[in-house]
Amino acid sequence: xxxxxxxxxxxxxxxxxxxxxxxxxxxxxxxxxxxxxxxxxxxxxxxxxxxxxxxxxxxxxxxxxxxxxxxxxxxxxxxxxxxxxxxxxxxxxxxxxxxxxxxxxxxxxxxxxxxxxxxxxxxxxxxxxxxxxxxxxxxxxxxxxxxxxxxxxxxxxxxxxxxxxxxxxxxxxxxxxxxxxxxxxxxxxxxxxxxxxxxxxxxxxxxxxxxxxxxxxxxxxxxxxxxxxxxxxxxxxxxxxxx
Numbered sequence: 001x002x003x004x005x006x007x008x009x010x011x012x013x014x015x016x017x018x019x020x021x022x023x024x025x026x027x028x029x030x031x032x033x034x035x036x037x038x039x040x041x042x043x044x045x046x047x048x049x050x051x052x053x054x055x056x057x058x059x060x061x062x063x064x065x066x067x068x069x070x071x072x073x074x075x076x077x078x079x080x081x082x083x084x085x086x087x088x089x090x091x092x093x094x095x096x097x098x099x100x101x102x103x104x105x106x107x108x109x110x111x112x113x114x115x116x117x118x119x120x121x122x123x124x125x126x127x128x129x130x131x132x133x134x135x136x137x138x139x140x141x142x143x144x145x146x147x148x149x150x151x152x153x154x155x156x157x158x159x160x161x162x163x164x165x166x167x168x169x170x171x172x173x174x175x176x177x178x179x180x181x182x183x184x185x186x187x188x189x190x191x192x193x194x195x196x197x198x199x200x201x202x203x204x205x206x207x208x209x210x211x212x213x214x215x216x217x218x219x220x221x222x223x224x225x226x227x228x229x230x231x232x233x234x235x236x237x238x239x240x241x242x243x
Contacts, residue, residue, distance in 0.1 A: 002046075002053035005164035007212045008147040008204050010123065013164050014053045016046045023159045024209045026074045029151055031144065032057055034122030035064040039142050039151040040208055044077035051085070061085060065111075065119065067092045067126075069153040070136035071101040075208065080107045094130055097138035113140070129200075131193035135183040141197070148203040154183060155193065156221045158210030165204075167215030171224035182234030190231060198222055 003015040010032040018025045028040035028050065036058055042050045054060040063086040068076045071093075083089050084107060091110040093102045098112035119126040125145040132139055135154050143150040158170060159177045184190045197205075205213040205221060213221055 002049040003164065004053050004056055007165050007206060007214070008144070008149045011144065011147060011149055011206070012057055013206065013212055014042075014050060015164065016042045016049060018161075019043070024157070025161060026209060028208070029206055030054055030057055031121060031124050031126070033124050035119070036062055037065040037067065037119070037121055037124075037126060038063055038082065039067045039206075040069065040075045040153070041066060041078040041082055043073050044081065047078040047081040050078055051081070061087065063089045064121075065090055065092050065126075067142050067151070068097060068102060068110075069141060069151070069208075070094075070097060070139040071105060072136065075153065076105075079105070083107050094128075094132075094138050094140035096132070097140065101138055118145075129193070129196040131189070131196065133184075133186050133189040134193040135185070141193070143197075143200050143202070148201060149206050150197055150200055150202045150204070151206045152197065153208050155197070156205045156207045156213055156225070158207075160210070162211040164212060165214050166211040167213075167217050169217045169220040170211075171217075171221050174221065175224060175228050175230055178230035180234060182232060184231040185233075187229050187231045191226065194222060194225055 005013045007013050012030045013027050015027045028042050031037040051060055066082055066089055091102050091106040093110050095112045098110040102110035113128045117128055129141040131141055158174055
């Protein structure tokens with residue numbers, strides 16, 4: 001069963017755990033507001049748990065936006081299941097993501113956003129950072145102005161089980177994870193994304209894998225990513241983990 005934890009006022013982390021044999025847990029986020037918004041969806045095969053978890057917080061058929069940071073199974077595999085059950089929901093992607101990927105993948109026409117876009121959700125105000133090649137070419141991040149929560153997708157991840165939220169500095173373990181899996185192709189693109197994240201003065205880093213980072217540890221993670229090069233290819237084969 002999925003776990004549900006409030007990580008900021010009316011922002012919830014829905015933890016889906018890890019797929020069999022996978023060292024990486026997956027979660028997505030719900031902003032409970034006048035226009036309920038999901039950030040990420042989890043895999044298609046975990047949709048039933050995801051739908052039930054959203055239903056503990058609100059009527060899931062009222063979801064208005066589903067933010068897709070980039071097109072990938074763990075980020076958006078269940079997108080169309082949500083769109084089919086929530087009649088007013090709309091997929092939201094970067095200019096590349098919406099035009100090239102979601103326009104074909106999503107069952108309804110997606111909405112493209114850029115860094116001038118702002119969604120007034122009611123009590124929350126959602127904005128966007130365009131971050132190409134962090135880690136896919138269509139990547140973007142969302143952030144909530146009102147709580148200074150950055151939904152940072154695959155930035156600042158950690159492996160294995162852990163608490164829903166931590167204020168401990170576990171940046172060394174984060175760096176080791178990136179060196180193993182090698183998901184960032186370019187330090188220049190990563191540094192550009194870090195500049196944009198830092199400019200939001202974040203209080204909470206709502207990452208898609210592992211614990212959400214908050215409190216005094218936030219700026220330590222930013223500093224660790226700047227000072228250590230974790231970009232480039234590795235020999236890691238994720239399929240080897242599930243055999």
